[in-house]
Amino acid sequence: MSTPSNQDPCLTQAAASDASVLSEHEKAVGKQADEKGRYSLMPLALLFGFSGLIFWAGTYLNRYSGQFDPKIFDENAHPSTGAEVVAKVDPIVLGKKQYALACVACHMPDGNGIATVNPPLAGSEWVNGPEERLIRIVLHGLNGPVKVKGADYNGAMPVFGKVPGSGYNWSDDKIAAVLTYVRQEWGNKSGPITTEAVAAIRAKEGDRKQWSSDDLLKIQ
Numbered sequence: 001m002s003t004p005s006n007q008d009p010c011l012t013q014a015a016a017s018d019a020s021v022l023s024e025h026e027k028a029v030g031k032q033a034d035e036k037g038r039y040s041l042m043p044l045a046l047l048f049g050f051s052g053l054i055f056w057a058g059t060y061l062n063r064y065s066g067q068f069d070p071k072i073f074d075e076n077a078h079p080s081t082g083a084e085v086v087a088k089v090d091p092i093v094l095g096k097k098q099y100a101l102a103c104v105a106c107h108m109p110d111g112n113g114i115a116t117v118n119p120p121l122a123g124s125e126w127v128n129g130p131e132e133r134l135i136r137i138v139l140h141g142l143n144g145p146v147k148v149k150g151a152d153y154n155g156a157m158p159v160f161g162k163v164p165g166s167g168y169n170w171s172d173d174k175i176a177a178v179l180t181y182v183r184q185e186w187g188n189k190s191g192p193i194t195t196e197a198v199a200a201i202r203a204k205e206g207d208r209k210q211w212s213s214d215d216l217l218k219i220q
């Protein structure tokens with residue numbers, strides 16, 4: 001075994017005795033390490049990890065998505081308690097915001113309007129009068145001659161309900177809130193306007209053209 005060729009296992013194989021073959025064989029087919037012992041637990045941990053994440057994400061969306069309703073701004077509101085969410089929004093706060101957004105430019109911060117152009121809301125008989133008329137004015141607009149607090153106006157009040165071509169498309173709650181606000185601001189002391197009252201008039205009148213003051217005066 002002094003020459004290198006003798007160290008080649010293929011060559012030495014032929015010279016192996018039965019006993020050495022058997023013992024080699026035993027080593028080769030003998031007990032192997034447990035298959036599972038060599039199995040990596042990592043993919044299993046990942047599987048559990050990702051399942052947990054997906055479960056958490058599902059629960060999170062279910063809890064906080066607000067059913068993807070654009071009207072729900074409060075991300076902590078539970079979808080099934082929609083009634084409480086509406087109740088939490090103070091109509092005066094919402095109404096004030098809507099007024100500042102859409103009415104103030106014409107009717108002014110003090111509710112006195114602009115003499116001869118835009119009539120006042122403060123102390124107005126329309127604002128403090130029957131809600132049946134007031135809601136219609138904001139839903140469908142008002143056009144043509146109108147008398148407010150003894151003064152004559154002849155302009156056009158924009159349409160706030162959903163009307164094709166109208167820039168505004170206010171929900172019943174927004175209209176109810178802004179009217180509730182103007183009915184108790186600047187010394188006005190009239191009762192609130194409910195979302196239901198606005199919805200009822202919207203359903204009854206559908207999409208119609210702007211009112212004239214004469215048409216409105218026929219409604220009690």
Ligand code: HEC
Binds near residue numbers: 099134
């Ligand atoms: C572009 C100006 C303009 C905007 C914006 C506007 N109005 Fe008017 N509004 C008028 C004019 C003009 C009249 C009178 C219409 C007429 O002469 O026929 C009027 C009339 C009214 C009336 C009946 C008359 C009165 O003075 O009581 C009410 C109520 C009213 N507006 C409420 C509102 C509310 C609430 C908003 C906001 C949601 C609003 N208006 C936004 C111009 C406007």
